[in-house]
Amino acid sequence: MDRPNEHRACIPRCKLPVPTELDSVGLCVHHFTWSVEEACAEMHRQVALRQATVERRAEMATYLSESALLLARVSSNLCLSDDLKRRILCTFLSLMNLRENLERAPGGHAPELRVFAPGLFPTPAVMPDWLNSESNASVRSQV
Numbered sequence: 001m002d003r004p005n006e007h008r009a010c011i012p013r014c015k016l017p018v019p020t021e022l023d024s025v026g027l028c029v030h031h032f033t034w035s036v037e038e039a040c041a042e043m044h045r046q047v048a049l050r051q052a053t054v055e056r057r058a059e060m061a062t063y064l065s066e067s068a069l070l071l072a073r074v075s076s077n078l079c080l081s082d083d084l085k086r087r088i089l090c091t092f093l094s095l096m097n098l099r100e101n102l103e104r105a106p107g108g109h110a111p112e113l114r115v116f117a118p119g120l121f122p123t124p125a126v127m128p129d130w131l132n133s134e135s136n137a138s139v140r141s142q143v
Contacts, residue, residue, distance in 0.1 A: 021073045029074055029084055033091040036067050040094040047101045057102055064102075068095050 010018050016028035025032060043060050046052045052060065075088050 019074060019078055021077055022070065025070070029078070029080070030087065032070070032074070033087045036071070036091050037094045039063065039067075040098045044098055044101055047098075047105050050106065052105065057105065060098070060102060064095055064099055068092070071095075 010016065010026055010028040010031050014028060014031065016030055018026060018028050022029065022032055025035075027035065043052070043063070046056065047060075071088060071091060075085075080088070
């Protein structure tokens, strides 16, 4: 068994350490972001070709939530290089795009995609006052 201070490679010939936040997946930050982006591309293809069943879309929603949570933990707990920060942001963008595709997919509503604690962000039914003003009617129509 690995000691916490021992270097553990994620895949053969990878010299990057596996942070404790990613122990559950056993990958370094670079390979984790790469695998998430590859999975997002495959899931996006399934949604676009209408091959994703309701059950598969529920699995995708779970994967999105878990991956975003892991990525948030990694990005907030490590001192990252600019390159890794860029990769993490790109991976978050891939997750957000897939979430949007799941929500817009034909064949019913997407499963609940909640990563954050309920009540942390306002729901669409609760609009701020500035959005309710008549001068912002064009913005309101886009929401």
